[in-house]
Amino acid sequence: MIELQNVCKSFEGREVLKHISITFETGKTNLIIGLSGSGKTVLLKSIIGLHNIDSGKIFYDSREFSSMNSLQKKEIRQEMGMVFQAGALFDSLTVEQNVMFPLEMFTNFSQKERKERADFCLNRVNLSKNAYSLFPSEISGGMQKRTAIARAIVLNPKYLFCDEPNSGLDPQTSIVIDSLIYELTAEFHITTIINTHDMNSVLEIGDKILFIYKGEKSWEGSKNEILTAENSYIEEFLFASSLMKKIKNRF
Amino acid sequence: MNVFFHLGRYYLLMAKVFSKPEKTKLFFRQFFREVDNLGIGSLGIVAIISVFMGAVITLQTAYNVTNPLVPSYLFGITTRDSMILEFSSTVVGLILAGKVGSNIASEIGTMRISEQIDALEIMGINSANYLILPKITAAMFINPFLNVMSMFVGIFGGYVACVATNAVTPAAYVEGLLFQFNSFYVTYSVIKTVIFAFLITSISSYNGYFTNGGALEVGKASTKAVVYSSVLILLFNVILTQLLLS
Numbered sequence: 001m002i003e004l005q006n007v008c009k010s011f012e013g014r015e016v017l018k019h020i021s022i023t024f025e026t027g028k029t030n031l032i033i034g035l036s037g038s039g040k041t042v043l044l045k046s047i048i049g050l051h052n053i054d055s056g057k058i059f060y061d062s063r064e065f066s067s068m069n070s071l072q073k074k075e076i077r078q079e080m081g082m083v084f085q086a087g088a089l090f091d092s093l094t095v096e097q098n099v100m101f102p103l104e105m106f107t108n109f110s111q112k113e114r115k116e117r118a119d120f121c122l123n124r125v126n127l128s129k130n131a132y133s134l135f136p137s138e139i140s141g142g143m144q145k146r147t148a149i150a151r152a153i154v155l156n157p158k159y160l161f162c163d164e165p166n167s168g169l170d171p172q173t174s175i176v177i178d179s180l181i182y183e184l185t186a187e188f189h190i191t192t193i194i195n196t197h198d199m200n201s202v203l204e205i206g207d208k209i210l211f212i213y214k215g216e217k218s219w220e221g222s223k224n225e226i227l228t229a230e231n232s233y234i235e236e237f238l239f240a241s242s243l244m245k246k247i248k249n250r251f
Numbered sequence: 252m253n254v255f256f257h258l259g260r261y262y263l264l265m266a267k268v269f270s271k272p273e274k275t276k277l278f279f280r281q282f283f284r285e286v287d288n289l290g291i292g293s294l295g296i297v298a299i300i301s302v303f304m305g306a307v308i309t310l311q312t313a314y315n316v317t318n319p320l321v322p323s324y325l326f327g328i329t330t331r332d333s334m335i336l337e338f339s340s341t342v343v344g345l346i347l348a349g350k351v352g353s354n355i356a357s358e359i360g361t362m363r364i365s366e367q368i369d370a371l372e373i374m375g376i377n378s379a380n381y382l383i384l385p386k387i388t389a390a391m392f393i394n395p396f397l398n399v400m401s402m403f404v405g406i407f408g409g410y411v412a413c414v415a416t417n418a419v420t421p422a423a424y425v426e427g428l429l430f431q432f433n434s435f436y437v438t439y440s441v442i443k444t445v446i447f448a449f450l451i452t453s454i455s456s457y458n459g460y461f462t463n464g465g466a467l468e469v470g471k472a473s474t475k476a477v478v479y480s481s482v483l484i485l486l487f488n489v490i491l492t493q494l495l496l497s
Contacts, residue, residue: 077375088366
């Protein structure tokens with residue numbers, strides 16, 4: 001469980017996050033949604049400690065992350081996995097080496113054990129064996145995302161963060177990636193936080209949804225509640241596309 | 252104020268860089284990769300430039316000094332001392348600032364903008380230490396070898412020029428090479444090279460590490476790395492010469 005209490009963050013006097021409080025639950029996919037520039041990425045980066053927050057508190061299973069020193073943060077970070085928007089795979093390493101990297105850094109596994117664990121994770125994300133020895137530049141965007149997910153789960157994280165995991169992917173691959181994250185969250189009982197503005201993700205895997213508008217928490221609920229939410233900003237956001245407008249008008 | 256900001260940030264970065272590596276085995280793997288990339292990969296360019304510079308120094312001295320009172324072994328001394336004192340350390344340093352500096356800044360800058368550095372941080376890895384320390388230590392280790400190689404190749408270039416043009420007799424050239432040789436000059440040159448290696452790698456890494464934005468900014472960081480490294484090499488050349496030779 002990750003809990004945020006009155007989290008504020010500003011850059012050069014410009015307030016980007018304003019008093020955000022929410023609890024992200026374990027074993028559920030928690031979504032942060034909002035328009036571009038609403039502060040989603042800053043919130044995610046603040047939660048994982050890439051940005052230092054100005055005020056407020058962040059708890060990881062009752063451990064106050066925001067007041068920890070760098071050594072304590074480092075310990076918590078080894079319980080985190082992160083899937084970046086563009087994958088952030090290491091260019092100089094092959095797909096398999098990318099997944100083995102955290103194991104090499106933080107475990108005393110033998111080369112054989114590392115390879116077995118990496119192959120298990122790559123297999124779990126349904127990546128073809130032919131891709132294991134390829135470099136990130138040689139594989140498709142969808143395969144890069146799968147590799148990034150495999151790398152993120154290789155150390156059995158307690159917390160999984162995904163920054164727009166569907167960006168740049170076709171709708172079909174997006175659904176596959178969503179399902180994968182959803183299944184892994186339940187299977188390994190992870191606290192997953194996904195930063196997205198993909199409507200399909202919202203309606204399919206949003207166990208808990210936080211809607212941010214101009215840096216403020218505007219709405220909180222689940223995928224079952226969002227379509228009937230009485231919030232004009234959410235309505236604008238949900239039905240921005242003509243497809244969603246048509247669906248709304250039909251029903 | 253801007254200068255103090257950069258100086259402060261540079262020192263803080265170096266404090267992060269010079270900490271104990273997460274895994275010694277991984278550090279040494281990276282170290283040898285960088286020795287190959289930054290050092291062995293620069294052998295060709297250093298050798299080519301040195302051999303031609305040695306030849307040109309010999310020929311220019313021979314063609315410009317026409318006074319019959321000047322002994323012919325002077326040309327060997329000139330080439331030897333120019334190569335050892337200045338060319339193999341400072342000029343090679345400037346060349347490496349262009350080749351290695353831009354390589355480091357663009358590599359780390361690209362890792363920054365593609366969030367690879369963030370990925371390392373999220374894993375709980377000291378990214379500055381993991382990425383930069385092997386580069387600095389590898390360059391400080393391998394550059395003295397490049398430096399000494401440059402001296403030999405440059406002096407050999409001068410000899411080849413003598414044989415090919417007969418502007419100076421090879422025997423006189425060799426006599427000049429051996430005349431009143433001061434071995435401290437080699438030590439002085441190696442000391443300068445080690446310090447220049449640190450300047451090139453640390454300044455370029457700093458520029459790459461704090462890149463913000465996209466491809467344009469990576470290009471700018473790369474240019475800044477070369478310019479700042481070159482200027483500081485020239486400044487430290489004066490300081491070290493005064494300290495070591497006065």
